[in-house]
Amino acid sequence: MSYSKHVFEFPVMPASIRLSSYTPSHGQTMTDDVHMIPRRLRRTRLIHALRRRFPVVESLWQRFPDNIFIIRCEPDGRFLIEAISPALERLIGVPDAEAAGRPIEQIVPPIYLDSVLSRYRECVANGIPLSYEETGAPEGTEPRHWLTLMVPAADTAGRVEYILGISRDITAIRHAEEVLRRSNEDLERRVAERTAALELANARLMELATRDGLTGLHNRRHFFELAERELARARRNGLQLSIVMLDLDYFKLINDSYGHAAGDHALREVAGLFALVLRETDIVGRYGGEEFAMLLPDTSREEARQVAERLRAVVAGHVVDWRGEPIHCSASLGVAHVDGGDVPTLDALLERADGALLRAKNGGRNRLVMSI
Numbered sequence: 001m002s003y004s005k006h007v008f009e010f011p012v013m014p015a016s017i018r019l020s021s022y023t024p025s026h027g028q029t030m031t032d033d034v035h036m037i038p039r040r041l042r043r044t045r046l047i048h049a050l051r052r053r054f055p056v057v058e059s060l061w062q063r064f065p066d067n068i069f070i071i072r073c074e075p076d077g078r079f080l081i082e083a084i085s086p087a088l089e090r091l092i093g094v095p096d097a098e099a100a101g102r103p104i105e106q107i108v109p110p111i112y113l114d115s116v117l118s119r120y121r122e123c124v125a126n127g128i129p130l131s132y133e134e135t136g137a138p139e140g141t142e143p144r145h146w147l148t149l150m151v152p153a154a155d156t157a158g159r160v161e162y163i164l165g166i167s168r169d170i171t172a173i174r175h176a177e178e179v180l181r182r183s184n185e186d187l188e189r190r191v192a193e194r195t196a197a198l199e200l201a202n203a204r205l206m207e208l209a210t211r212d213g214l215t216g217l218h219n220r221r222h223f224f225e226l227a228e229r230e231l232a233r234a235r236r237n238g239l240q241l242s243i244v245m246l247d248l249d250y251f252k253l254i255n256d257s258y259g260h261a262a263g264d265h266a267l268r269e270v271a272g273l274f275a276l277v278l279r280e281t282d283i284v285g286r287y288g289g290e291e292f293a294m295l296l297p298d299t300s301r302e303e304a305r306q307v308a309e310r311l312r313a314v315v316a317g318h319v320v321d322w323r324g325e326p327i328h329c330s331a332s333l334g335v336a337h338v339d340g341g342d343v344p345t346l347d348a349l350l351e352r353a354d355g356a357l358l359r360a361k362n363g364g365r366n367r368l369v370m371s372i
């Protein structure tokens, strides 16, 4: 019995089945059997005859857990109930004896009728088995799902006389699938949340591992890593590069005069000025307390000198505002250059820049010195 609300197509069975093609175990065809049943009886209750004749059919009919229905297809297009199995009797609450012989309209609730009739008509028109899933809610109950197979049974002239249907209740399977689907969704959502949290934690860790907490510049270790990479590239490609060491002048005095917090503030502000002068490809790191290192890739000696001079000027020209009090800073710079020939080690290069820086300090500060 079809209580179709939402109907989903399943692939139809490959072949048409006719009553005449069924061969009972004793060798007679079903058609022969059917013809041995008096015509009056055959027209009214074919299944009764079969059940009476074959005890196995009777046993199957009584015990089969799925709903079985037999629909008689009248030549005038009506569908009459030929028989319904005990399982279906229990489902719809109508005994077989009462349902038999009645038009389908009297048994199927009106809201499902159109869909049921269109299935029957399709089965009769095509003359091949039809399988589909349907959903419905017998009165006062939760929606249930059935997987239904309908097989047309044609007479010897090929006219579909009966539809034999078996409908299996798959509600429990669908519910289990739904529970599984929801728990999968839940799992996927939780995995996505965890992954996002992990990525964030990784990014934070990366930040902590590579950035200086006060200024946001590369920390010393990461500066070395990036600078080594640049040096290797310069070595490989015969490129020139320059290194600038910048150290703030008399910084101890700033700390002593305004306090350590003011010193921190000044360091942050001065570090922020470097971006005004340097290119994106330049690498700048906090080398020590108030000392910064910069690697300028593909930069000539003269360009490096100009960059260093601009750095000096921008630091000297900036006034740090500390709670309304102006703080003036200056910086000394040492520059080392490699012309792309024999590229020295990073340590050697930094030593050269540091030597130049020392000379800048000794020369009076707020100045730059180029290493030879």
Ligand SMILES: Nc1nc2c(ncn2[C@@H]2O[C@H](COP(=O)(O)OP(=O)(O)OP(=O)(O)O)[C@@H](O)[C@H]2O)c(=O)[nH]1
Pocket (backbone or CB within 6 Å): 214, 247, 248, 249, 250, 251, 252, 253, 255, 259, 260, 261, 262, 263, 264, 267, 288, 289, 290, 361, 365
């Ligand atoms: N506020 C603050 N001060 C720092 C930080 N790191 C280093 N310093 C201070 O920077 C000062 C550096 O002092 P010195 O090495 O004597 O150098 P200077 O006073 O800058 O003098 P010159 O470099 O010779 O011009 C010290 O007082 C350090 O405590 C920091 O992160 N925050």
